[in-house]
Amino acid sequence: MAQAQKITPRAKDFSEWYGDVIAQAQLADYSPVRGCMVIRPHGYRIWELMQRALDDMFRASGHRNAYFPLFIPMSFLAREAEHVEGFAKEVALVTHTRLRATGKEGKDAIEVDPSSALEEPLVVRPTSETIIYAMFAKWIQSYRDLPLKLNQWANVVRWELRTRLFLRTTEFLWQEGHTAHTDEADAESEARLILEIYRDFAETWMAMPVITGVKTESEKFAGALRTYAIEALMQDNKALQAGTSHNLGQNFAKAFTVQYQTAAGGLEYVWNTSWGVSTRLVGGLIMTHSDDNGLVAPPKLAPVQVAIVPIWKTDQEKQQVSSVGSQVQADLEKAGLRVEHDLRDTMKPGAKYFEWEALGVPVRLEIGPRDVASGQAVLARRGGGKGPVSLHGVAASVTKALDEIQAALFAAARERREQNSIRGVTKAQFIEFIKRPGGFAYGGFCGSPSCEAEIKQQTNATIRVLPDPEFRSKEAPRNCMWCGAPSVAEAVWALAY
């Protein structure tokens, strides 16, 4: 499918640029239902690659997959007070189970059958804590049943007013892990372990640097004791919460009576954790690396890692270069790479280059008659740079190039984040910084929710996390950057998605 539609430059309108990249890279499209999106094959492939990597990590750390139902009794949601308050305003409900024919024409041909009303409406899961812990209550009897560490890949629905492709849609795909433990320390180390897995995934696979830390009371998950998060900085200097891990304490255990008998014969409530990442990660990937030519995908998650573009004039040349191209493709695939050999003859090579670039392919191999004659191909990198490579050992050189690209993307993203971070901010600096370049602002925080709220109200900035030691400034801030009271923790503020 050839196309020459232009991408709005990032610098001109970031939001339009984002949408254009998604359209040009054929990642997703709008659905007829407001706020919902269709994930197209190229976009879904990225998600599948993410899923595979994460799933392997979960499995390696002792988690097993299961599947819990889409529908949850409405009363379940109400059992945990904070939880219900957090989701009440955005749940979709099933209230009826039948339609009936009216005998009329067109849109009026069917209507809801009033006699099919459910006694208790069903909630379409916005998250599954309630249904899962109701089941845990049945399965957990003894300390010998613990820890119980499950994960599920599922879709969830949150009725959002403002939606954006991948970042916030009415329905989205995610994984949600749910675990039960004998004590707080075990639950805590689980929540931290998962946070570390998320961080590793973001950095190693997505080439997206993140800072880790804990959320403040006002930003934590409804119903959790503590929420940990990884936060990334997008190219427009807005923060993206890319993954969360919650220590749920015993809140849900008490609400759903999830108890176990101790070795000593006592009866205790379990300690739970829950954690998730979603298709929002795809949005994060796009906004971290892509440019005005389209998607830039890190090699490890690129649906197509290598595009081979043959160049020919005569039929004889075509036969020659495509035969060499096929051999190269076989070599690369044997090395485990994802390769497309672009033999379309309706398009000139240049048009193919632009198309593969928009799709985010990290490496392109151009093979023309002159290359065949000299036993080489031209290797072009998505980020720029072109040069000949020998066809002998081409798989090794391509693999090396992909590794270099993966590393370079991460280094560049981390460099950009540091360039757009300010430490030890004063109130005056903060107000200017958030307004103009934007980015991560590190400063002292007094811990007062009212101070936090005032900052948000006046600047729109929120505390993304109270960073973990590794990310804290060398010198701990003494005073709250806003009110001047003694600081209880360093905080990172930013405008956020």
Added chain:
RNA sequence: CGGGGUGUGGCGCAGUCCGGUAGCGCGCCUGGUUUGGGACCAGGAGGUCGCGGGUUCGAAUCCCGCCGCCCCGACCA
């Protein structure tokens, strides 16, 4: 919910003020010539002009009502 805008082939738009039965670019299809950074020529396909009603010999165009979508605010995270 309040304010503003907009709805015309797949996409982007013109035509609306001054009613006469729909046009342009891109894309798509066919054939030919092309092919080392977005090819060219020729010939085609494709539209109940958001929906309903009204005025008129005649409505994309004028009038009334409704609906969708977008932006800002509110709300939310």
